Amino acid sequence: MSSKMQAAQISKPGGQWELVEREIPEPKTGQVRVKVEACGICHSDSLVKDGIWPGLQYPRVPGHEIAGSIDALGDNVTDWQRGQRVGVGWHGGHCFVCEQCRRGDFAMCLKRKVTGLDFDGGYAEYMIAPATALAAIPDELPAKEAGPFMCAGVTVFNALRNSGARSGDVVAIHGIGGLGHLGVQYARQMGFETVAINRGKDKEPLARKLGAHHYIDATAQDVVVELQKIGGASVILATAPNAQAISGLVDGLAPSGKLLVPAAPAEPLTISAFSLIMKRSSVAGWYSGTARDSQDTLEFSALSGVHPMIEKYPLDRVADAYEQMHSGRVRFRVVLTFD
Numbered sequence: 001m002s003s004k005m006q007a008a009q010i011s012k013p014g015g016q017w018e019l020v021e022r023e024i025p026e027p028k029t030g031q032v033r034v035k036v037e038a039c040g041i042c043h044s045d046s047l048v049k050d051g052i053w054p055g056l057q058y059p060r061v062p063g064h065e066i067a068g069s070i071d072a073l074g075d076n077v078t079d080w081q082r083g084q085r086v087g088v089g090w091h092g093g094h095c096f097v098c099e100q101c102r103r104g105d106f107a108m109c110l111k112r113k114v115t116g117l118d119f120d121g122g123y124a125e126y127m128i129a130p131a132t133a134l135a136a137i138p139d140e141l142p143a144k145e146a147g148p149f150m151c152a153g154v155t156v157f158n159a160l161r162n163s164g165a166r167s168g169d170v171v172a173i174h175g176i177g178g179l180g181h182l183g184v185q186y187a188r189q190m191g192f193e194t195v196a197i198n199r200g201k202d203k204e205p206l207a208r209k210l211g212a213h214h215y216i217d218a219t220a221q222d223v224v225v226e227l228q229k230i231g232g233a234s235v236i237l238a239t240a241p242n243a244q245a246i247s248g249l250v251d252g253l254a255p256s257g258k259l260l261v262p263a264a265p266a267e268p269l270t271i272s273a274f275s276l277i278m279k280r281s282s283v284a285g286w287y288s289g290t291a292r293d294s295q296d297t298l299e300f301s302a303l304s305g306v307h308p309m310i311e312k313y314p315l316d317r318v319a320d321a322y323e324q325m326h327s328g329r330v331r332f333r334v335v336l337t338f339d
């Protein structure tokens with residue numbers, strides 16, 4: 001095997017994409033080497049590109065929607081085998097010893113690592129991951145679909161399944177994009193009365209095809225009025241990072257409803273406490289999940305027929321792929337593939 005690999009890196013905040021040849025890295029104790037087959041491009045990769053992640057070391061290879069197979073094992077890696085198909089997502093491992101880990105809340109580890117930020121990610125032919133960051137990929141899921149489940153997928157799946165909503169409850173997905181098109185599918189498959197909210201009419205046929213029982217055009221209809229017509233939403237998952245639009249959703253909640261925010265708008269939310277009090281409603285952030293949560297996402301997706309809609313690009317077109325992701329034209333996830 002050649003000892004070199006292709007990788008796409010950013011070498012300074014605001015820098016351009018650089019295609020470089022690097023040594024294929026060796027896994028250390030507790031780590032594996034993953035031969036990357038696909039890596040989704042996430043909006044959060046801009047944290048590397050634009051240098052807005054505190055303490056980020058450059059050069060950095062981004063990418064945390066990785067699907068591939070284990071190519072080499074470091075020492076002390078048990079229960080994972082060479083050749084096994086695995087995904088690596090946002091959760092890049094945890095310490096096992098901090099206060100949160102002692103309580104079993106690994107996603108909230110005080111020393112948690114993020115793939116593609118704290119260590120090099122999947123915009124490369126090979127990457128090194130801690131075994132604690134691995135999710136097994138079901139046989140029937142192709143790598144190009146498994147990749148986007150490792151961040152976009154687990155974020156919305158895990159948010160919805162922990163939201164407290166019960167079968168039959170009204171659950172609204174705000175924004176039909178990279179996260180939202182998966183959110184609609186999960187909400188439907190979890191047995192919720194599913195509402196898709198987006199600007200304009202053009203995504204209505206698709207939203208309905210993905211499983212939405214209702215569609216609200218936020219440009220032509222009053223979202224709050226429409227949600228209240230069906231009793232208000234037990235949960236609204238706000239996937240479009242627009243502070244003003246998200247803030248306006250609170251009054252669409254049912255009593256004790258919850259507005260969940262898994263993607264950060266640049267501006268602060270402006271929310272009336274009076275609205276929250278009168279309906280005993282709440283606004284909460286949602287943070288991704290652990291590697292096992294990601295594996296649950298992969299398994300549930302395979303079981304229930306949830307699919308990401310993707311556009312594929314080879315690694316040497318990374319600049320175009322990244323641009324397409326940020327253009328808003330993409331439907332709905334861009335995936336770098338290595339075949």
Ligand SMILES: [Zn+2]
Nearest residue numbers: 042044151152
């Ligand atoms: Zn992401």
Ligand SMILES: [Zn+2]
Nearest residue numbers: 095098101109
């Ligand atoms: Zn910890």
